[in-house]
Amino acid sequence: MINNKVLIVKYLSALCLLAVSLGFVFSKNAKPADAKPNIIFIFTDDQRYNTIHALGDDQVITPHLDGLVQQGTTFTHAYNMGAWGGAVCVTSRAMLLTGMSVWDVYQEEKDYSKLLAKQGFWPQQLKKAGYETYMTGKWHVRQKPDAIFDHVVHERPGMPNQTPAGYNRPLSRTDTIWQPWDPKYEGFWKGGTHWTQVVADDALNFIDQASKKDTPFFMYLAFNSPHDPRQAPKRWVDRYPVDDIKLPLSYLDEYPFKEEMGAGKDLRDEQLAPFPRTPYAVKKNIQEYYASISYTDEQIGRILDALRKSGKMENTYIFFTADHGLAVGHHGLMGKQSMFDHSMRPPLIVSGPGVPKGAKRDQNVYLQDIMASTYELAGIKKPDHVYFHSLLPMIKDKNRKSPYSSIYGCYTSQQRMVRGDRYKMIVYPEANKVLLFDLVKDPEEMHDIAGAPASKAILKDLKKRLLEQQAQLHDELDLTPQLVNL
Template sequence: MIKINTSVLLAALICSTTACSKQSASDENTPHQPNVLFICVDDLRPELGCYGNDYIQSPNIDRLAETGTVFTNHFVSIPTCGASRYSILTGMYPRTKGQLSNEAIHHFISGKPEGEVPETFIHHLKRNGYYTVGIGKISHYVDGLLYGYTDSVGTELELPHSWNEMLFDPGKWGTGWNAFFGYADGSNRQSRNKQVKPYERGEVDDDGYPDGLTAKLAVEKLKELKQKDQPFFLGVGFFKPHLPFNAPAKYWDLYDEDEIALTPSPDLPENVNPASLHESGEFKSYQAGDEKPSLDQPVSDAYQRKLRHAYFAAVSYVDAQIGKVLDELEKSGLAENTIVVLWGDHGWHLGDHRVWGKHTIFERALKSALIIKVPDRSSGKQIDRIVSSVDIYPTLMELCEVDMNFETDGTSMLALLEDTNTPSWKDTAWGYFNQGISLRTPRYRLTKYFREAQPVVELYDHYADPNENANVASQHQEVVNELLPLLEQGNFGIYQD
């Protein structure tokens, strides 16, 4: 609901001139609640300049960080696209195995009648006076419409009650899914029967890949939204650096492949069953790849550098597209009253522990980028406290002055934004996948698997071992015993038979 400044109303009542009345009316129509620009980036590790990684070129995201708050220990709930987005959009940890699936939103939200509890935080903003626009991949389906990889474009919205507008430009690829897996010549993984490499150095400009078209669409939509007399929510979902790691050549040229460092975790973690990891199935579906990684045999150092180079180029490419949107926000004057959230839907193993992909509950897959800029409130801060994606829902509602008469699993981070040392913050985040639950605290990651393969309990000491190279549960049973009751607080029975 738009709040009207009572002093403006009083001024309108006592003004007798036409000019004064017109000015008062203009002030009254100005949105007083902040707008929200929510930028989703697929598979984005917190491996950016603003996170202290000087080998990554991400100047536009870094510029956002300089005027916002960087969360250095932000964790998603589930390390797969659709389920992670279901969790952040609803503010809830998973209650069933189905909520660990990429189809979680489809199965639990799509096609349902509008209920008392909103389907997402976007829906709740819409109910409270916000004009909501989605561009690209905000939920799981890449253009917000339900249809299969090789089908014609669907007509049913994945989120039926959240959007005033849902937009996407598929360009030369024709459909959202073709664009998502698209190559510079207009082909895609499906049309080429997976006989494609997991990377491409394209001799094209920024609009030669889909994210360039998404940025252009977002810029034009910001110009339109500026003319509205109500606050807006604009969600912009970029594809890269999701596989395939495709980017224009100029972003590849930012890096010297020979100087790219290898993973600090080249081997399986000590005292860990391979069942805790995976065989990089999604990565290997790009069947023309130079090598096929496995837990038994890592890729060569040269190929690892090639793939990391490709990922870094994709990050720099999407960073440039984000920069175009942020530039328009500034140019239009909207930045003065717009909250900006940049969120990575999960991390990614770049050969770490011999894995190429997400789908583990190790740090590399659960930790992702989160930057929040609040006008007149945050500037160049860094918050090292443990936060979860489920905390974003109540945070946005408090910042937007929207009441919640229902509960989520998250806690508003407004107190942290105001005082990073606030003693009341819980400093816990839970992650779920692969028959396991993982708890992150400031020092430890404790993971418990519900399976037969031993060991089923893993403990990583992040003070001594930030790359999680050794499970030390058997050496520190007292720490395990102390943390297990806390881990169980996040056990909602999803692995029970």
Template sequence: MTPANMLFIMSDEHNPRMLGCHGHPMVKTPHMDRLAAGGVRFSDASCNSPICVPSRASFATGRYVHQIRFWDNAIPYDGTVPTWHHRLRENGHEVTSIGKLHFRATDDDNGFVEEVLPMHVLNGVGMVSGLLRKDVRPGKATLKLATEAGPGDSSYQRYDDAITDAAVQWIKERADKRAGKPWALFVSLVCPHFPLIAREEWFNLYPEDQVPLPHRHERQEWPRHPFLDTLRIFQNYHEGFDSERKMRRAIAAYFGMISFLDHNIGRLMTALEEAGLMDSTRVVYTSDHGDNLGARGYWGKSNMYQDSVAVPMIMAGPGIPAGQVCHEPVTLVDGFPTILDCVGAPRHPDDADLPGNSLFDIANGLTHPRDVFSEYHASGAVTGAFMLRRGSLKYIHYTGMEPQLFDLRTDPGEEHDLARDPDYAGPRRECEQALRAILDPDAIDALAFRDQAARIEEVGGREKILAGGNYGYTPPPGTQPVYS
């Protein structure tokens, strides 16, 4: 593959079902749809942990969370594990980030030549309340989600304005700099991450009375499982959504934020065109995880249902086939080899054991079918959750609890748990064996709890954490968190 520049765009909390090119009948995403029409859309992409900090650490390092031990939003990436940014910089490529990183701090060597408008975890510490996994209590900040939802402005929308402005300017400045090695630009936007507030021009695209209600939103339809029941205690967003009107208003705002995100992606594509860089730049768009958006009584992320763990993944540019949909399962760890391949950087010997494959090879059918993997050890999880995807089968292992098994080909809504179905005893056993070939879930669950116990003591202990309150989301640069 001929080396080319890489523009890698990541959003935050974008459920891939909410895309025009994915087939959503209502959500308006013309720029992302155009990107998909000119390239490859990966229909079965997942994150490697459905929460921000570990997902982004896994993407950066190309390794699974249990390999790097950045488990949750209070144990952030600290520059100690090599990333694709380090590898590009070592090989003389200009590699810049603009926007959200959610690492520990800019003072760490995160591998970029420059970090523009970076958003890291609050005060280098992060959201410590999520460390108390064996002491799950109802959230308070979570109840704001329903009351805040609707039309209006927000600090996250203003932050995305600034990120996009900076990225457009960065691209313009590269118009006359054609010499040298290809560059890589990582643009990380925060919408459609909650709060579910969208400016009126985007909110009004979606009449509230026409917005669909969430999948299985009625309480009697909610799936029951010890892991899921406990997660609802901590993530009690549903208590604020006591009417269909509130749900529709929140979903209309989420749809509006996706259209706002799409608008910003369109600005970046226009900047490439005007700079004359379209023919020398490949573009990847994805998100760090999805959003349940009220399905099964969940809002936000943190479980292994597709709404939470699946992500959009689109790739376009020179040498990439147009109008293709690739159904081979992929994950964010595939980003590391993809970016190196794009710019022509050699593989480092220490990266020979990375679990990912280049998306270029996957899209061109040059790889064998493989299992993909995700895990969760963070807020509200009384035990570790491990997901193995093998073709259309999706196996979810909970340490010390009954597993779940779904066939996404016949049951895309994950309504029928097949884990106890005798007809699926063989596939369930094979999936568990494949999972255990990746890791020992009992040992890794214990390791995560040990690391988190040490972190609890490091930040002052359980009582200090409980007394400190909580905030709903990381504030962008220049703003302060609102505690509850």
């Protein structure tokens, strides 16, 4: 009996030692219940909302972004609020990093010193909450990133250098002087390695370092692609034979209000293709746009694979978006300086612990809501100056209403827009023109119904909404002459 008791005690002691040993082994990767999640923000430039195969474009090849769509929740109607100048990305990024709405940050960006001192930038708030912060890639904000991130690698300018040969092309099928894979024009190839690959290389280094630590991290990975010059390896360009490219449904040789809306021949983006547009020139630009997107997708795949191998994936939230969309031939336009959805809407995907997989949310939101979403994840009280809202309530509850009753849009003093769930009104003050689109029946925004008798009540409602938005957002543009008769 005594021997049995001794054996039992020895057996239990051995189990305890084994449990302690296993507990030690597991504890190196285990996280306490209240551990803050890691956050990776992946940002592209000039990427339209539907330029992911899984989100509606059956021509574009994006297997890794398709996988992110399947593993997460997509907001199908995310918008950039607009811009005060032709470099729309400057305004978009200023709003994203400060959380301020368009005209408020326009005033603030003249001198960011007060906001900097108050630690009011996005990465600064995450640093205060215990995050190690990384940044690589495109910046284009009037504040040095090394003042607000712990680590900055390969800070890039607004765009890779575009050369004269990259404009007003192609003039014909025989116009082959400029080729997207030719390093002699530098651009993305400057330095020897394509900048898109450099961002991924940097990210892999960051992830490797982070895998050895328990500190939560925030990574800001900003690709310049698919911004022009839309350069990519030849193997990707060859995947898109130009004759197989479909023209946009809204293709036009010229947009009738291009000058009055500020998207005419003097605008840099619009000079990329010849005036008037030709089907071949538009198809060629789309070919290079898709090749750039596919190459970016390939590099994003490398990042996601490294994250999986690091053991950090299960406690990491990934946010993917772009700073706005791009026309590339829609409505006869090439750039992003318009109030059409192709220019204002980027993709927006969220994946991570507890995020529904393969889900869609069609609430109207702003891409800058990502900042507020990360604050909620990190347990940060949203600062008073932040206009935007967390996406998490809508991720958790698909029936949750958008925090925005309508979406506002602007471009300099030459364009204004407001949209609800179904209708969009665009105003061109210099043309004294008001357009109205039914986005349910006419998602490509091809049929202006402003003059229809049945539209009077709709226009009156949208006028009220736009004026309310202008007051709320401190937009001082007087639209009385254009809206007085609505």
